[in-house]
Amino acid sequence: MLHIVNKSPYEKTSLASCLAHARKGGAVLLIEDAVYAATRGSVAEAALRRAMQDVAVYALGPDLEARGIKGKVMDGVTVVDFGGFVDLVAEHRTNQSWL
Amino acid sequence: MTDTRDEIDAEEGAGVVKKFMFVNRKAPYGTIYALESLEVVLISAAFDQDVSLAFLDDGVYQLVKGQDTKAIEVKNFSPTYRALEGYDVEKLYVERESLAARGLTEDDLLVPVQVVSAAEMAELMEAQDVVIGF
Amino acid sequence: MSIEVGGRTLETDEEGYLVNLSDWSEEVANEIAKAENVAMTENHWEVVNFLREYYNEYQIAPAVRVLTKAIGKKLGPEKGNSKYLYELFPYGPAKQACKIAGLPKPTGCV
Structure with a gap:
């Protein structure tokens, strides 16, 4: 399953809840304010690092760029463009948005 | 739409039944999500799909007994969860960890539910054809 | 839109459903x-x-569907069926009877 998160980890528990329910082999895509979670050296980095043992983590490039943090993305997070977003949705049998 | 239900029934068999799960993660009155989710559930029930509801995080607050909204002048839609059975929506899953974190137990809820762990909830989500988050 | 009942003007939506549930009375029905x-x-009542x-x-x-089933449970199978209910309310037992009952249109009804 592809999990899509769009809220900052500092404002909502959506990312934490998502990571608690993402199963091995799944993928997590960070979009909109959720991309802040992928910032190197942030509090959220540790949680993402742990999750990466089981799931692949992606972040949407245009949202990183818009927020000025594209150069600060932690290792292990794959940056995708809108086409990559569509590919991820197509590759997974199901997807779920964590609002 | 609902009034043409019998015609729809006659054509059944051609329809594909999919597993739909509605995931509720928001408290009832602070935002419109909970009410919107409930309305979508009631509508989808008319299409004879395999519908289940998941309540986790603040979503568990939707099912708390004794809600009384008179003084805040909004509609108390909590009694509607008790109507779901009549709509053949009988799979209500509530996450144990979310209840515990909020000082709640199954006894605080207004409908019979199945309490499951986060791991079981993750499994249930994985088994769906469509998962719609609110 | 509105309807006049016993000298009072009651507000309805564009399809004739009462806006305020509390406006209902048997006379209004x-x-x-x-x-x-x-x-x-x-x-009908x-x-x-x-x-x-x-x-x-x-x-x-x-x-x-839910209404039909519930009526059957409460009033018996000879009343809990579409034929009986449509004879009473030709434009749909849910839509039309709800309007007369002063209730909103059933959720999921277009």
């Missing part, structure tokens, strides 16, 4: 029924009252 060309009999009780308990107007 009779007036709405007249506009719908439904001559109210005891059997049975359904209308059932709907009001259902709404009171669950805060929604039931979909027709």
